[in-house]
Amino acid sequence: MAGERVPASGRSGIREVAAAASVSESTVSNVLNNPQVVAARTRRRVERAMEELDFVRNRAAGQLRGAPSSVVGSIVLDSANPFFAEVARAIEDRLVESGCMQLLFSSDLHLAREHQCLKLLEEHAVRGIIINPVNPQLDGLVRLSGRGTPVVLLDRSRGDTDLCAVTADNLRGGELAAAHLLELGHRRIVFLGGSITVDTISARRVGADRACVAAGLDPAEVLVDIRHAPAAIDGPEAAVDHILALRPLPTAIICTNDTAAVGVLRGLRRAGVSVPAGMSVIGYDDVHFASELSPPLTTVRQAKASLGRAAADLLLSDGDPGHRHQELVFTPELVVRASTGNPRT
């Protein structure tokens, strides 16, 4: 009849089920993975045994045998930032459609943390990794990919590597933002970069330059670079004091993202500067709440959901017959609202 009760460790495994149903382990395995191949009667018997024993399949064991893992790792700069939160959510949704799951990490712009996460993920033999890298050097990721863990870059160009990438045209985004301000008449514009080292931001900076040139202006005279502590969420707010001390006083601020713009708005309000009369502010991403800020935020919209879904798509299709490593580029879009206006004359 039923076999032994105590299965070595806590729960009962395939072995106990086999014993209880008087079949071999492989039959149980088949019930799990190829039900059609098992006779209906035996199958029922096995299924009953599973219920009785509270059997829970251990997938980790299966993966040891070579089955592809169903967990995917994502590393973003900060998962609490609404932009990344929305992207990650889109990734999650796509993964769930394929029965996969997402291990989500925030690097906080720290190389060491990024490194640690990558190592953990590789050791856990994940199905693949989606990453918005801090490290400007891509070779570590290329090697990782070569060792068998597919990598998809998020909002980061693949450069001359053969990695997959899903990016936004950040150069264009920066250009859009700057051109908008120039058109309004601004001639002294702060480019507030959390960390210019990040590819994404530097591309936008180049775009801003380009907009100046296109307007027949000297970027060096128009654009002022201000950095704030990258990780600090109140960095942008603190940076406002710096900006207000500048002479000649700038009339507009281009922010890294909408969350940073919120900080800037707060700082300006504290300083009694009205927006846009005293200072124009432009964000980036167009997160859900951007339109309800005070004032409604002019910003550059990113296709967050598409970005995330595309990244997951690319990752999951790695290994497919027709799969080709490629770079997908999404184009940002200027959304003019009320935080930008003509400079005070």
Place this chain on the structure above:
Amino acid sequence: MAGERVPASGRSGIREVAAAASVSESTVSNVLNNPQVVAARTRRRVERAMEELDFVRNRAAGQLRGAPSSVVGSIVLDSANPFFAEVARAIEDRLVESGCMQLLFSSDLHLAREHQCLKLLEEHAVRGIIINPVNPQLDGLVRLSGRGTPVVLLDRSRGDTDLCAVTADNLRGGELAAAHLLELGHRRIVFLGGSITVDTISARRVGADRACVAAGLDPAEVLVDIRHAPAAIDGPEAAVDHILALRPLPTAIICTNDTAAVGVLRGLRRAGVSVPAGMSVIGYDDVHFASELSPPLTTVRQAKASLGRAAADLLLSDGDPGHRHQELVFTPELVVRASTGNPRT
């Protein structure tokens, strides 16, 4: 010298390293897990072999042997909602401190999806699960916990179960919100609940009732329940039209969370109703951007980071000698800003 090159599957394992360093597999294992026990010379030799072979440890295999998993699953209602995003971020930080990682899921208030996630997590033998459950019945989770997967409830009371829980005093929160509005003179208040079935929300609803009673008023006359499609992010905005059609016209709206409040603000703006002159709005959570909304949002603050960290703490300490299953309660706090005011007379 060096052993064979091709190690069955792609990468080289402990076996290849052992061969290359002319030691046994157990010695390699010791270098990995008990370095002190290996002679410095041999250790060096092994380490060199590892480098040469690009050895990457496979932790999945280790866990098969009974090592506790280092992945924790979290299931929230919607990871893109800034409230949960911040909580999840706090969980992540605490986990990383212990070398663990977080599998993040959104149930979107769907029982089926919650169920699916739980099953996946159990099958993957995770270290434990942190969940803000949709299912009002806790017995499934109790059984899960009994089968060996520790469960910590997030923002959900443990009731009479012996699960761990980290909760907020939602009753108090609802009371704070309603009392504030009553004090301002509102006598017709909409309680806009995404889904009253969720424990969290119904507790707040009870709190609102209590505030009415405390003010000597009949809750049934003061409070109006309006529901919007739970999952739809534009539900709250759409609900505004409903609310504005009500007679007598309510003068205030209590929202489920700040994200919903953003939708309500948008809806009101579209309808040309000014806030707070035409309608008072109160949110919940006090997310980062709440203070910069138009108008700055009155809301009930939750200790998001503490909530998340405490949940992770509780989960990680499960199994510790002095560990006791318990319920931690955080107290919310009213933050009065500019979206609430006296009703138009």
Place this chain on the structure above:
DNA sequence: ATGAAAGCGCTAACAT
């Protein structure tokens, strides 16, 4: 300090 051997829970040929 190092090695030999057994096995974690499951899958996958290959029999029967």
Place this chain on the structure above:
DNA sequence: ATGTTAGCGCTTTCAT
């Protein structure tokens, strides 16, 4: 349709 056998990559007694 079902069973037998041989591992996946690593850890872990227990010897030596």
